[in-house]
Amino acid sequence: MTMSKILVAHFSASGVTAGVAEKLAEAVGADLFEIVPEVPYTKSDLNWMSKKSRSSVEMNDRSSRPGIASVCENMEQYDVVFVGFPIWWYREPSIIDTFVEAYDLSGKVVVPFATSGSSGMGSSSSNIQSLAPGAVVKEGKRFPHRVSVESLKEWAESFVGG
Helix, strand or coil: CCCCCEEEEECCCCCHHHHHHHHHHHHHCCEEEECCECCCCCCCCCCCCCCCCHHHHHHHCCCCCCCECCCCCCHHHCCEEEEEEECECCECCHHHHHHHHCCCCCCCEEEEEEECCCCCCCCHHHHHHHHCCCCEECCCEEECCCCCHHHHHHHHHHHHCC
């Protein structure tokens, strides 16, 4: 059996998700791609308690698609794409929707993963499946920021045939 070509794509507002994504990429020998917003989020943009903050406005508009600063080259080479993000409002941030819609993920296994203080994955997996109808989107999992490389490897192996 040939080894799957694996990508770990992630959006991280505070650095927590990036840390987990780096450990996951190390655990499964994956390429890493950071989903960087064209317009970086400021601390006030991320204030979920303000209805006027950028993140609140984006999350209240399901059609919101924040721009991404760079393109993931050669997406077609990947068999498995892990997509990481912080949980916002019980789902994936709108910039993840932008990312998923930007590529043809047909035939790929897409595995969401998230970081959050306490929220679960919410509707993230089903939302991503609806945005990538040709993909096989697996039920995602939330991880604490201190998760070990070993734990990530154990979890990920069922998706990558490790």
